[in-house]
Amino acid sequence: MCSMDKDACDFQEQLDIENNSRAVRTHWVLNAPDPPGLGHELVGTIKKTVFPRRNKSSSSFSQKLGSRYAVSLLQGLFPILEWVRNYKATKFRNDLMAGLTLASLSIPQSIGYANLARLDPQYGLYTSVLPPLIYALMGSSREIAIGPVAVVSLLISSMIPKLVDPVSDPIAYRDLVFTSTFFAGVFQAVFGLFRLGFLVDFLSHAASVGFMGGAAIVIGLQQLKGLLGINHFTDKTDVISVAEAVWRSIHHPWSPLNAALGCSFLIFILMARFLGKRNKKLFWLPSISLLLSVILSTLIVFLTRADKHGIKILKHIKGGINPSSAKHLQLNGPNVGAAAKTGLISAIVALAEGIAIGRSFASIRGYHLDGNKEMAAMGFMNIAGSLTSCYVATGSFSRTAVNFSAGCETGVSNIVMAATVFLSLQLFTRLLYYTPTAILASIILSALPGLIDFNEAYNIWKIDKLDFLACIGAFFGVLFVSVEIGLLAAVTISIGRILLNAIRPGTEVLGKLPGTDVFCSTNQYPMAVKTSGILIIRIHSAFLCFVNANSIKERIMLWVNKEGQGEEEDKKAKSRTQVLILDLSDLMNIDTSGILALEELHNKLVSLGIQSANFVNKIGATSVFLTTVEAVDACVTSKMVNP
Template sequence: MEELQFEMEDTRRMERPQWVLNSPDPPGLWHELIGTVKEALFPHGNKLSSSSTKQDQSRGIVSFLQGLFPIISWGRNYKASKFKNDLLAGLTLASLSIPQSIGYANLAKLDPQYGLYTSVVPPLIYAFMGSSREIAIGPVAVVSLLLSSMIQKIEDPIADPIAYRNLVFTVTFFAGTFQAVFGLLRLGFLVDFLSHAAIVGFMGGAAIVIGLQQLKGLLGISHFTNKTDVVSVLKAVFRSVHHPWSPLNFVLGCSFLIFILITRFIGRRNKKLFWLPAIAPLISVILSTLIVYLTKADEHGVKIVKHFKGGLNPSSAHQLQFNGPHVGQAAKTGLICAIIALTEAIAVGRSFASIKGYHIDGNKEMVAMGFTNIAGSLTSCYVATGSFSRTAVNFSAGCETLVSNIVMAITVLISLELLTKLLYFTPIAILASIILSALPGLIDINEAYNIWKVDKLDFLACIGAFFGVLFASVEIGLLAAVGISFGKIILNSIRPGTDVLGRLEGTNIFCDINQYPMATKIPGILIIRLNSGLLCFANANFIRERIMRWVTEKDETEENTKGKIRLVILDMSNVMNIDTSGILMLEELHKKLASQGIELAVANPRWQVIHKLKVAKFVDKIGKGCVFLTVSEAVDACFGSKMVDLSHC
C-alpha cells in the first residue's frame, strides 16, 4: 500500500513539470493593446459584437457610459441631504477659488479673467467624468509657473500678449490630448517616472521660486526678471532697491498676509472654524479693494489689477495654433505639463480617497483630466488640475460628491458676470500675499527627512529636483529628478540581486540563507534565485558571472568533500520576462556548467519566460526533464530515493 502511494506521488510529480511545459501561448502584443483599451472603455467586461444580443449590447453601452461618466452611477442615489453639504462646500470652495484663480493667472502671465475661466469649465467637465469625490479642479501654482517659465521663452507675454495667450491655449490642448491618450492606453506608469521623492523635491523648489516671484507684486516692482531661478530673482530684487518703488504695496500685502496666516492658525486649532481660513482670501480681496478705492491709493504708487474682462467663457478654438513654427515646442511643453498636472491630481485624489475608504482608478482619472483640459483649451482656459489646498478645504467643508465642484463653477461664473467691475481696484500685492499663503503646503520638510532615512538614492532624486528648480529652471529640475530616478532603475536593473537559497528544516520552503541563517544548503546542489523582473541584455552577463563565481568558489572550498556541486537550480519565479540576450546567457551558462559535469535546472519559470525558452529551443537543449514547477521538486528529483533520476536530463 505504501509503495503504491509512493508510485502515485512519483507519477504526479512527473506530471507537474508538464503543466509548465504545456502551458498555452501567452497573448501577443497587439492583443494586449486591444485588451487594455477595451478594459478602459468597458470596465465591467461587457463586449459589443455582431453576435451579441440586444440586451448584451445595451449592457455594453451602459457599461461604456458608466466608465466614461461615473456621475451616471452615483447620481442615481443622490439625495437632498447630500446636496445641502455639497452646496456649503461649493460656496466655501468658491470663496477660496476666486482670489486664488486671479493670483495664479497673474503667475501664469495671463489676464486675471483667464484664471476664473479655468475655474468654470474644467470643474464642470470633471464633475461628469471624474471619480474622485473630494478633488477641487482649477488652476494651481506649480502648473502656472511651469507654463509661464517655458512659454515665455517662445513668446514674450509683454511684447505680444495675444501670441503668448494663443500658445498657452495650444499647450493646454496638447496637455489634455496626452492625458486622455495615457488613460485610454492605460499608460499610467508614465506618471510614475516622477517618483514620490522627486515630486517632494520639485514641489519644494517650485514653492520657493513662486514665493520669490511674488516679491514683484509685494514690493510693487515695475522691472523684474522673467527667469525663474533664485539667483536671477534675487538680483532683480536688489536692483529694484535703486529704482522707485512704493512701500505702501509692501505694507498692504504683508498686513493681509498676516491676517490670512492667523485665520489659518485658528482654523487648525478649531476644526469647526474650517471656513475661516477658506474665506480669508476673499475677505482680503474685498477689504483691500475697498481701501484702495476709498483712499485712491492707486494714485500713490499702489499697483492694481485694472483691466478685468468679465462674462461667460469665450470660445478659443480659433486661437489654437497647429500650423505655426512653434507647434513642436508647444507639444513638448504640453507633455511636461500633462505629466506634472496628472501627478498632482492623482496624488491629491488618492490621498483623500484613502481617508474616505474608496479607490480611484488612475487611468480613468487620466481620461477625465484629458477631456477636461481639451474642453478647457476650447473655452479660454489654461491647464487645470487638482489643487491640494482647495481639495483640503472642500473635504473639511463636508463635501459628499463632485456636485461641490459644480456649485463652485456656477458661483465663479456668477462672479464673472457681476463682480469683475468691482475687482478693477484690487491691489496686486493682495494677489501676491494670497499665493504666498498657499505655498507652505507645498514644502514638506518632514517627508524629505523620512525619504533620507528610508532610501538615500531616493533622497538624491529629491535634492536633485529641489536644487535644479531653485538654481537652474523648472525644466532642469524635472530633468534632474527623472534622470536620477532612471539612474536608480538602471543601476538596479544591471546589478540585480541574486540569492543563494537553502531549505528551512522540516519544510519544503527555500529562502535566502543570508536573511534566514537557519536555512541549510543542500549538499551537491546550488540553488540561486534571480531577483530581476527582466532577464535582458543589461544584466545577463552580470548574472552569468555571478553564478559561475559561486560555482567556482563552492567547488574550491568543497573539492575533497562529498559536497561537490552536481546541479545548479535557477529559481526564476521573480523573472517576468526574458529577451534574446538573456536566453543566450542561459545557453552559455549551460555549456560552461556541462563542461564541468554540472547539470542546469530551471524552476517555476513564468508564462512569458517558458514560452520564449521553448520557442528558442533552450528547453530542448537542457532537456524537458530539467524544467520543474518548484525548487522543492527539482531537489527531490535529484535526491529522492523514489524520485525522478536527474541523469535523464
C-alpha cells in the same frame, strides 16, 4: 515480507503520482498560451476605459445592442449617470456647503495663479468654471477640486515666454497658452483611452516630491515682485536669476506700503491656517481668510486711495461668460512644436499631481479610483477648456483638502463651486478693480508650504538612496536651472535607475527557515539554514536577455567560486557545493543571449563537477520545478547530493 513488499509498492506508487503531478505542473510552465495580439490589446484597453465593469450575470458586449449598448457607453464616459440615481437631498446639502466654501478659496487663488502664469486675472476664473463642470460629469473622484494650480502656472510662465514675450505681445502669448492647453488635453485623453498611464509613472513619487519642493521655492521668490512692489524683475525661473533680480531691486524704487500691506495679510492668512489645523471645527477659516483678505485689502485701498501712493492694483477684470477661443489656437506655424512640448510636460505634471491627490483621498474614503478614466476625464476637460479661454487645469491639493474637510459627498461640490465663480464673473468683477497685487502674492505664498514636504524627503532618504537621488536631482534642477530641466533630470535619473536594475539585477543566496518550507535570503534572515551540498541562488529580474545575461552569469559564478572572500570557511564551502539551484520565479522572459549564457554557465558548472538545473534543452523537463522546495526535495531524494 509481503508486508514489506506492499509498503514498498505503496511508496513507489505514491512517488510515481508525485512525479506525474510534478510533470503536469512543469508542462503548464513550459507550454504557456500565447499572449493576445496588438489589435486585440488596443481594442480591449479602450473598452476597459470607456465601459464600466459588469458582474458575471450581465450580458456580454456583443449582446448589448441598441439602448443597452448606448447606456453602457454613456455610463462609461459619464460616471455621474451611475451615482446620480442614488443622490439624496442630504448629500446635496453637504455638497452645497462644501462647494460654497471651495468657491471662497478658488476665487482668490484662481486670480493669483493666473497672475503667476502671466495671464489676465479673468483667465484664472474662467479655468475654475468649465473644467470643473466637465470633470464633475466625467471624473470618478468625489473629493478632488479642479482648477488652476501653482506648479502648472509656473510651467507655463517659464516655457511660453521663451517663444513670445507676454509684455510686448500679450495676445500671441495668450494664444500659445490656449494651444498648449489643447495639446495637454489631447495627450491626457490619449493616455487615458489607451491606458498609457505608465508614461506618467516615470515621474516617480520621489521625483514629484523634489520637483514640487523646488518649484515652491522658485514660486515664492518670484512672488517677491508683487509682495514688495518691485518694478524691474527677471523673466527667468532659476533661483540665481531671481535672487539677483531681488538684489538689484534694492537700488531701484519699490513700495514699502505695498510690502507692509502684503506681509500683514500674509501673516493673517497663515494664522488662520494655523487655527484651522488646531481646531477641526474651524476648517472653513483658512479658506474664508483668503476671500476676507481680498475684500478687506480692496476696501482699504479704495477708501485710502492707496493706489496713488505706490500700491499696485489689478484694475479692470473682464467678466461675463467664458468667451470662445477656438479661433485662437495656433495649430500651424513656427511655434506649434514648442506648444506641443509645453503641452506634453504640462499634461504629465498635471496628471501626476491630480491623480496622486485623487487616489490619496479615495483611499481615505475606501473606494478605488481608476487612473485611466481620470486621465481621460482630465484630457477632455482641458480640450474643452482650451476652446473656452481656459488654461491647463488639474486637481489642487489645498482646495481638495478644503473640499474634503467641508464634507463633500460627490462631484456636485465642483458644480456648486463653478456656478459660484460664474456668478462672480457676472456680478462682482468690477468690485475687484482696487484689489492690490500684493494680496495675490500673499495668497500664493501662503499655499507654498504645502508643496515642500521635508518629512517625505527624509523618508525617501531612509528607504532608498537611489530614489532620493531622483528627488534631489529634480529639486536642484528646478532650483538652479529651469522647470523643464528639473523634470528632465528627475525622469532621467528614474529611467537610469530602472536600467541599472535591469543591467545589474540583484542575486542572493537562499536558505530554509527552520520548521517551514519557506526559502528566503540568508542576508535578510540570518536564521535561514543552507542545505548541505546545495547552493540556491535567486535572481531578481523579470528578463534574462542581452542586457544582463553576462552579468548574471558572472555573479552566479562568483557565488559558486566564492571569489573575493578570503575566509577559509568559504574556500571549504566551494568543495562542498555539489548542486546549484537557480530560483527563477521572477523570470518572465528570456532571449537567445540569455539561453547562450545559461549554456555557458552549465558547461562551467559541469567542468567543476556541479550539477545544475537551468534550462530544458540541456537537461530535460524533469529538472524544471515550480517551487524551490520541490527542487531541493528532488535533489535529496535522487541522491544528487552526498551528505
